[in-house]
Each structure stands twice: as C-alpha cells, then as structure tokens.
Amino acid sequence: MTNKTFEKTEYILCAEHLVYEYGIGTPFRKKALDDVSFGVKKGRITGIIGHTGSGKSTLVQMMNGLLKPQSGKVYFQGEDIHKDKATLPALRYKVGLVFQYPEYQLFEESVRRDIAYGPSNMGLSEEAVARRVEEAAEFVGLDKSLLDKSPFDLSGGQKRRVAIAGVIAMRPEVLILDEPASGLDPIGRKNIFEGLLRYRDSTGAAVVIVSHSMEDMAMYAEDIVVLSHDRLILSGTRDEVFSHADELIAHSLDVPDIARLAARLRRAGLPLAANLYTVEETAKAIAALLKGGTV
Amino acid sequence: MIKDITLGQYFPGDSFLHRLDPRMKIVLSMLFIVMIFLASSLVSLLAVTVLTFLLPFVGKIPMKTVFGAIKPLRWVVLIMMVLFLFTGGGEGYHILWEFHWQFINLVISVEGILKAIAVSVRIVILVVSVSVILSYTTSPIALADGIESLLSPLKRLRVPVHDFAMMITIAMRFIPILIEETDKIMSAQTARGADFHSGSLVKRAKALIPVFIPLFVSSVRHADNLATAMECRLYRGGNNRTRMRSLCYATRDLLALFAMGLLLVGIILLTAEVTYGYLGFRYV
Numbered sequence: 001m002t003n004k005t006f007e008k009t010e011y012i013l014c015a016e017h018l019v020y021e022y023g024i025g026t027p028f029r030k031k032a033l034d035d036v037s038f039g040v041k042k043g044r045i046t047g048i049i050g051h052t053g054s055g056k057s058t059l060v061q062m063m064n065g066l067l068k069p070q071s072g073k074v075y076f077q078g079e080d081i082h083k084d085k086a087t088l089p090a091l092r093y094k095v096g097l098v099f100q101y102p103e104y105q106l107f108e109e110s111v112r113r114d115i116a117y118g119p120s121n122m123g124l125s126e127e128a129v130a131r132r133v134e135e136a137a138e139f140v141g142l143d144k145s146l147l148d149k150s151p152f153d154l155s156g157g158q159k160r161r162v163a164i165a166g167v168i169a170m171r172p173e174v175l176i177l178d179e180p181a182s183g184l185d186p187i188g189r190k191n192i193f194e195g196l197l198r199y200r201d202s203t204g205a206a207v208v209i210v211s212h213s214m215e216d217m218a219m220y221a222e223d224i225v226v227l228s229h230d231r232l233i234l235s236g237t238r239d240e241v242f243s244h245a246d247e248l249i250a251h252s253l254d255v256p257d258i259a260r261l262a263a264r265l266r267r268a269g270l271p272l273a274a275n276l277y278t279v280e281e282t283a284k285a286i287a288a289l290l291k292g293g294t295v
Numbered sequence: 296m297i298k299d300i301t302l303g304q305y306f307p308g309d310s311f312l313h314r315l316d317p318r319m320k321i322v323l324s325m326l327f328i329v330m331i332f333l334a335s336s337l338v339s340l341l342a343v344t345v346l347t348f349l350l351p352f353v354g355k356i357p358m359k360t361v362f363g364a365i366k367p368l369r370w371v372v373l374i375m376m377v378l379f380l381f382t383g384g385g386e387g388y389h390i391l392w393e394f395h396w397q398f399i400n401l402v403i404s405v406e407g408i409l410k411a412i413a414v415s416v417r418i419v420i421l422v423v424s425v426s427v428i429l430s431y432t433t434s435p436i437a438l439a440d441g442i443e444s445l446l447s448p449l450k451r452l453r454v455p456v457h458d459f460a461m462m463i464t465i466a467m468r469f470i471p472i473l474i475e476e477t478d479k480i481m482s483a484q485t486a487r488g489a490d491f492h493s494g495s496l497v498k499r500a501k502a503l504i505p506v507f508i509p510l511f512v513s514s515v516r517h518a519d520n521l522a523t524a525m526e527c528r529l530y531r532g533g534n535n536r537t538r539m540r541s542l543c544y545a546t547r548d549l550l551a552l553f554a555m556g557l558l559l560v561g562i563i564l565l566t567a568e569v570t571y572g573y574l575g576f577r578y579v
C-alpha cells in the first residue's frame with residue numbers, strides 16, 4: 001500500500017514521486033526525500049509522522065510550492081502546482097502552511113494586526129479582514145481581550161495559537177502544520193489540537209499535522225503517512241497503519257503505549273477489538289467486557 | 296535563496312592548507328596580498344594568477360565553489376573596467392580613441408586597456424587567494440584563535456585582545472544560524488503571502504519588516520541565552536584561561552613560509568627593472 005498510484009481527483013492535494021536533495025554541488029549534499037507519494041483528502045485529518053530528520057518539514061514545504069522538488073510533482077485539485085509560476089502566490093492562500101515554532105515569526109505590534117497580515121496580503125477589504133481575524137481567533141480559542149495586546153507579551157502557548165490563527169485567517173482549504181504542539185505542555189497541546197478539529201469541522205478543510213508523537217497521531221489523525229530516513233514506509237487510514245505494528249517497530253517508531261497494552265491483553269486471552277489506540281476507547285472496551293461478564 | 300552565499304564559508308577537509316597553523320595562514324595570505332600588488336609587470340601578474348588558481352588544488356576545494364566566490368564580484372570588476380578603460384590618458388601612451396567635451400575627457404589607450412584588465416585580475420585573484428587560504432580551509436574558530444594569538448603582544452598595551460577575539464568567534468558562530476533563521480522566517484512569511492521580489496523599492500523594503508523584526512527579536516534571545524550560559528560556567532574573560540587546543544607550529548608551517556618566501560622573491564625578480572624590458576609592459 002505504499003506509493004500506490006493515485007487517482008488524482010480523489011485527493012485535494014497530492015504528491016507523486018517527490019525527490020529532494022539539499023546542498024547539491026556542495027560537500028554538504030544530503031538527500032531529504034526519495035520517491036515519496038501520498039495524498040490528502042478533504043475534510044480529513046492526515047498525520048505525517050517520522051523521526052527527526054526523516055524529511056517531514058521538507059515534504060510539507062513542497063506541498064505549497066515553497067520548495068520545488070528535483071523530481072516528482074505536487075497536484076492541488078488535480079493541477080500541477082508548478083505548471084504556472086504565477087499561480088503560486090494564490091496557491092499559498094489555499095494551502096496554508098504553519099512552520100515549526102511559528103511564534104518566532106510574529107512581528108506586529110498587536111495580535112490583531114499580526115493575524116491580519118495573511119488576509120491583508122490577499123487583498124481583502126478591511127471589514128473582511130477584521131471578520132477573519134475574529135473568526136480565526138475563535139477557532140484557536142484565543143480570548144478576544146488578547147487581540148489588542150502585543151504578541152510579545154503573551155505566553156508560549158498563546159503565541160503559538162496567534163501564529164496558527166495567522167494562517168487560519170487566510171481560510172486555507174488545506175491547513176498544514178509542522179509540529180504544531182512541540183514544546184508545549186499537555187494542556188497547551190490539547191488546546192492546539194482542539195482548535196484544529198474545530199477548524200476542520202466547521203469548514204470541511206483538510207488538515208495535515210506533522211508530528212513525531214505516536215500518541216498525538218493516534219488521538220487525532222484519521223489518515224497517517226509514515227516517513228523514515230527520507231522514504232515513505234506506510235500510508236493509509238489510522239487502523240491500516242497501526243495494524244502494521246511490526247513494520248513500525250522495525251523502524252523504531254513504535255505504536256502508542258495503549259495499543260501495546262491492548263495487544264498484550266489480547267494475547268492474554270481478552271477479546272478486545274483490534275483498532276484501539278486511545279486510552280478512552282480502550283477503557284470503554286474493557287469496561288464493556290467487564291460489564292458483559294466475559295472476564 | 297540566501298544560503299547560496301559561499302564567500303566566507305568553511306569547507307571542511309584534510310588538505311595541506313587545512314592543516315596549516317591558522318596564524319601561519321594569516322601571515323601567508325598577507326604575504327600573498329603583498330605579492331599580488333608587487334606583481335606589476337604583465338608576466339609577473341600572469342605568474343601570480345596561475346599561482347592563485349593552483350591554490351584550490353592544494354586545498355582540495357572544487358573549482359565550482361571558487362567560481363561561486365568570484366561571481367558576486369562581477370559588478371565591481373565591471374565598474375573598474377569601465378573606469379580604467381576611459382581614463383587611459385598618459386604621456387607616451389598609445390592612444391586609440393579620444394573624446395573631449397567641456398570637463399569630460401575620455402581616452403582609450405593600449406596602456407589603459409591593460410591597466411583595466413590588470414586591476415580586474417587583481418581583484419579576482421585577491422578574493423580567490425584569501426578565500427582559499429583563509430575562509431575555505433580554516434574553521435572560524437581556528438581563525439579567531441589565530442587572530443587572538445597574533446594580536447596578543449597588544450595585551451601589553453592593555454588592548455582587550457581576548458574579548459575582541461571572543462566577539463569575533465561568537466559573531467562568526469552565529470552567522471550561519473542567523474542565515475538559516477532568515478531563510479526560515481522568509482519562507483514562513485512567504486507562506487502568508489509576503490512578496491519580496493516584486494513591486495517598487497519602497498514596497499520591497501517594507502516587505503522586509505516582517506523578516507527583520509523577528510530576526511532582531513531572535514538575535515536578542517540568542518544573545519541573552521548565550522550570556523546566561525557563559526555566566527553559568529563562570530566565564531570571565533581571558534585571564535589565566537587555558538585552551539583545549541593550543542596552537543603550535545609544525546614543520547609544514549615552516550615549509551609553507553619558506554615556499555612563500557621563494558615565490559615572493561621570484562615575483563619581485565620577474566617584475567624588476569632588469570627583466571621587464573624583455574618580458575612585457577611595465578604599466579600594469
């Protein structure tokens with residue numbers, strides 16, 4: 001199921017046989033991606049998982065045309081994004097990309113103006129921009145009273161949410177986030193992911209989350225793409241990918257702790273379903289078994 | 296984008312040049328510069344040019360990289376060319392073309408053309424030789440150590456040599472980091488619709504504000520973190536500090552100095568009165 005050929009229309013955004021190498025012509029030449037193909041579906045949350053250095057950030061920067069693959073193509077709604085260079089700026093509003101540690105890119109004097117930077121560049125009217133700023137702040141769960149503060153006075157988690165709102169305000173059809181929760185505490189992480197779910201649920205956009213945490217992926221991703229050392233090793237729905245536990249472990253990627261616990265219980269004779277990856281689901285299933293008197 | 300700048304970049308390796316003592320390399324590159332300016336006859340300049348382009352082979356630096364360092368010079372060279380080409384007047388010159396109108400005196404002469412070429416060649420070989428002897432084959436840290444060591448006699452005059460060298464080291468250490476950050480911030484703002492490449496000059500300058508402010512904030516953050524880290528390790532300047540890797544001259548350093556001396560004498564002879572009569576024009 002890796003690198004299957006695509007029906008391009010099935011995906012809003014997809015990549016075919018991407019190859020990317022850094023530092024060509026220098027002694028620091030380094031292959032970052034080798035023959036990677038995958039697709040993102042509308043209205044779904046896709047997780048891209050892999051160890052540090054596996055090429056995740058490189059991959060997402062190709063999805064909105066910031067990097068051009070040395071070979072391979074990226075299609076947005078079935079169209080090659082590099083076919084006409086003049087369409088790239090417009091594409092970047094449709095495929096929104098939030099970089100890792102986006103709070104380091106804040107620059108305006110108020111939160112409101114910083115969030116407005118993207119939509120203003122789109123050439124929207126002032127009222128439309130103002131509306132989008134408030135809407136984006138609501139999606140990420142930023143309190144209205146924060147809008148007129150300086151972004152540099154906020155806490156780390158709040159800054160992160162301001163930066164994400166800055167991209168959401170462009171109302172992208174595909175929202176891509178590079179490690180959106182890294183370096184945050186559990187509550188901060190939860191806030192971020194819930195904001196993303198809200199955005200997906202109310203706009204039907206596709207959301208792509210890059211992460212190296214299996215737990216987060218198990219919790220939020222519906223489709224998963226697994227990268228390891230510049231190659232794509234698995235892709236598919238969450239259940240499909242996690243059913244290849246051996247392969248994941250062979251790439252030292254591991255399955256979520258709770259899935260491992262479920263597997264052990266299953267081996268011990270407990271008739272648990274195969275697709276349990278979150279603590280809540282598993283707890284419910286065990287409770288049901290207990291109530292049913294199977295144990 | 297910005298990362299393509301190769302000038303002033305260390306190229307790790309294990310060549311003869313790489314292994315020379317940084318102090319010796321600083322001295323050698325100064326001598327090389329002297330040599331370039333002493334080579335004022337056509338033949339000796341040609342000889343220095345050939346020597347310069349042999350250096351990358353000694354240092355095992357790919358020619359492509361060397362040409363990359365020259366490329367940004369093309370405008371300087373062009374301006375020099377034009378300047379010298381049209382001001383080639385002088386006593387006994389072979390004049391090819393003249394134009395005089397009010398204060399404007401344009402003269403093209405054989406000697407002028409030669410001078411224009413010579414100046415351009417000098418600029419190019421100056422950059423290539425210093426790049427290869429110092430930047431490409433010396434790590435920034437070694438370079439700063441070398442500078443500190445060479446300047447250490449000034450400590451007697453209460454010049455804060457150590458602090459000066461430390462500042463250079465830190466600055467050099469952070470250049471690649473800041474370049475990388477600039478690149479990242481520019482990409483991130485491009486993803487939000489920033490456009491750095493089109494529009495009027497004012498518009499383009501304005502487009503850089505979203506890059507410079509985060510860059511400035513992050514520089515201050517780096518400085519703050521570094522200061523804290525140094526404080527935590529009780530750093531307090533140069534007094535009684537020893538080094539992990541102390542500099543020490545080896546036979547090859549003497550060898551290199553000796554070779555450089557021979558070359559210098561050779562070039563002086565090639566340029567000298569006795570030879571240029573046979574070998575070429577004096578006027579370059």
Ligand SMILES: Nc1ncnc2c1ncn2[C@@H]1O[C@H](COP(=O)(O)OP(=O)(O)O)[C@@H](O)[C@H]1O
Nearest residue numbers: 022023030032051052053054055056057058059
């Ligand atoms: N700007 C760059 N220049 C050179 N090499 C890079 C650059 N960015 C990333 N790399 C290299 O490419 C590989 C993939 O990096 P990246 O896409 O950042 O991975 P990830 O996001 O999964 O950690 C790594 O080995 C990294 O060292």
Ligand SMILES: [Mg+2]
Nearest residue numbers: 056057100178
């Ligand atoms: Mg990354």
